[in-house]
Amino acid sequence: MTNISSKKLTRGIFYLLVGFALISSLLPLAPDRMLVQAQTDLAEIHVGVYNGPGADDDCAIALYNLMVWMGPTVIWVDETSIHNGTLFTLDLLAFPGGSPYLYATYLGDLGVQLVLQFVATGGSYFGICGGGMLATQTLRLCQGEWIYPIPGISGGPQLIEMDVNQASTGPDLSDEPASYQSLYWGSHYFVPTNLEEVIPIMSYAANDGIALCVSHYGYGTTFICGPHPEFEEGSDRDGTTQYDYLDDPDSEWGLLEKVTQWLIDESSETPPPNPLGGIGGILIVIGVITVIVVVGTAFLLVRKRSRT
Numbered sequence: 001m002t003n004i005s006s007k008k009l010t011r012g013i014f015y016l017l018v019g020f021a022l023i024s025s026l027l028p029l030a031p032d033r034m035l036v037q038a039q040t041d042l043a044e045i046h047v048g049v050y051n052g053p054g055a056d057d058d059c060a061i062a063l064y065n066l067m068v069w070m071g072p073t074v075i076w077v078d079e080t081s082i083h084n085g086t087l088f089t090l091d092l093l094a095f096p097g098g099s100p101y102l103y104a105t106y107l108g109d110l111g112v113q114l115v116l117q118f119v120a121t122g123g124s125y126f127g128i129c130g131g132g133m134l135a136t137q138t139l140r141l142c143q144g145e146w147i148y149p150i151p152g153i154s155g156g157p158q159l160i161e162m163d164v165n166q167a168s169t170g171p172d173l174s175d176e177p178a179s180y181q182s183l184y185w186g187s188h189y190f191v192p193t194n195l196e197e198v199i200p201i202m203s204y205a206a207n208d209g210i211a212l213c214v215s216h217y218g219y220g221t222t223f224i225c226g227p228h229p230e231f232e233e234g235s236d237r238d239g240t241t242q243y244d245y246l247d248d249p250d251s252e253w254g255l256l257e258k259v260t261q262w263l264i265d266e267s268s269e270t271p272p273p274n275p276l277g278g279i280g281g282i283l284i285v286i287g288v289i290t291v292i293v294v295v296g297t298a299f300l301l302v303r304k305r306s307r308t
Contacts, residue, residue, distance in 0.1 A: 040264045042257075043071040045091040052078030054102025054130070055095075062230040062238040063096040063128060069237065070257050079106040087114055091264060092124040095131025097185075097228060103130065104138040115139055120218030124263040129187060132224035136190070141222040142215050144192035151207050153184060159246055160184040161205040162212075162227065164255070170199035170214045171262040173255065179205065180252050183228040183243055187211070190226060201259060214259060221267040223259055230256070 047067045051060045067074045077086050077093070087093060093115065095103065104112070116139060119125050127135040135141040149155055159181040166173050180202070189209025192198045201212035201223075212225045229252035232238040233245075 039261065040268055041071075042261060042264065045072040045264055046089060047072045047074045047092045047094060048077035048081075048086060048090045049074060049094045050078065050096065050103070050131070051076045052080075052103075053106045054099040056098045056130070058240045058242040059097035059128065059130075059228065059230065061240050062228075062232070062242075063094055065237065065239040066230045066253060066256060067094060067260075069253060070260055079108070079111055082107065082111050082114055087118040087123065090118070090123065091268070092126055092260070093118060094126040095128070095134055096230070097129035097131065100130045100133040100137055103134045107138075112138060116141075119220035119222065119267075122219040122267050124220055124260075124267045125217075125222045126260065126263065127223065128225045128230055129185075129228060132190070132226060133188070135222055135224050141217045142190075142192065142198060142213075142224055143194065144190055144198070146188035146190055146226065147209065148186070148188045150184070150187070150189060150204050150209065153204075153206055155186040157183065157185045157243055157246070159233070159248055160227075162202040163205050163208075164202055165200045168199055168201060170266075171201065171258045173201070173258065176255055176258075177250070180229070180250050180255070181248055182211075182252055183231050183233060183246070183248075185228055187226040187228070190224065201255075212259070214262065216266065219267060221263040223263055229253075 049060060049064045049067060051064075064074060064076070072091075075086075077090075107115070115125070119139075119141060125135060125139075125141055127133075133146055136144055136146065150160075153160060162180045162182045164173055164176045164178055164180065166176060166178065182202075189204055189207065189211060190198075190213060192210070192213070198210070198213040198215045200210045201214060203209060204211050211227055212223070212229070214221060214223050216222070230238065231240070231243050232251060232253070233243045233248035235251070236244070
């Protein structure tokens with residue numbers, strides 16, 4: 001009777017552990033941080049530019065043309081398409097300048113949760129002016145406060161100097177010029193709750209306040225921006241004649257492309273492989289099972305002999 005029970009117990013343990021090995025080989029383990037992948041070709045990604053209620057027409061057009069210039073597939077999205085699942089076809093969602101209040105109102109609770117889920121699971125968010133305020137005030141992708149106005153700067157459209165963070169630990173800006181002239185139009189500067197959680201990209205020369213920065217959110221990434229570097233003053237490649245009367249000596253599009261590349265590369269990382277996954281994992285677990293079975297069998301034999 002003892003022999004039969006011992007065999008059944010040993011066989012049961014064996015089958016249980018084999019089942020565990022097979023199941024675990026299919027499941028990835030959740031990492032603390034993800035592994036860096038090679039640089040992604042922006043031509044392979046898909047971008048959605050919001051053009052629903054609240055978006056400023058010229059800001060949306062300039063942002064759309066900026067994204068097209070970078071090379072990805074670009075589509076317009078609005079609150080309806082977001083509710084209907086369009087985000088799951090995108091790699092990056094961009095909100096132009098506009099009303100953060102109207103953005104939040106029309107997105108509603110469903111839209112807000114969908115955007116949060118999109119970024120948390122590996123998507124990228126790109127927000128300019130009102131889009132940046134939406135990211136902090138409603139979505140809470142970044143913790144902090146936008147402050148207006150810049151000390152000593154009037155609110156009307158004008159070019160003001162922006163200092164580049166050439167020592168950025170995010171996008172590589174080491175070969176960028178020390179500063180740019182960028183469009184300031186009632187723009188804000190950002191004061192993060194925790195400075196270590198954001199990587200400044202550019203700051204206002206007037207007060208050293210953060211103008212552009214990037215950060216992580218879950219497995220995704222976020223870019224927020226107070227001024228309007230999407231406009232090409234004096235050039236028609238942004239698709240709008242707005243602010244063409246301003247004589248901008250430089251273009252921030254190349255810097256924004258580097259930022260976008262960083263957003264995609266950081267958020268397109270994948271979890272490390274499950275050490276118990278695949279054939280190697282199965283062999284490891286079977287080896288453990290073998291040791292357990294051998295030790296268990298030896299224990300049962302010794303126990304049996306001690307009884308006889």
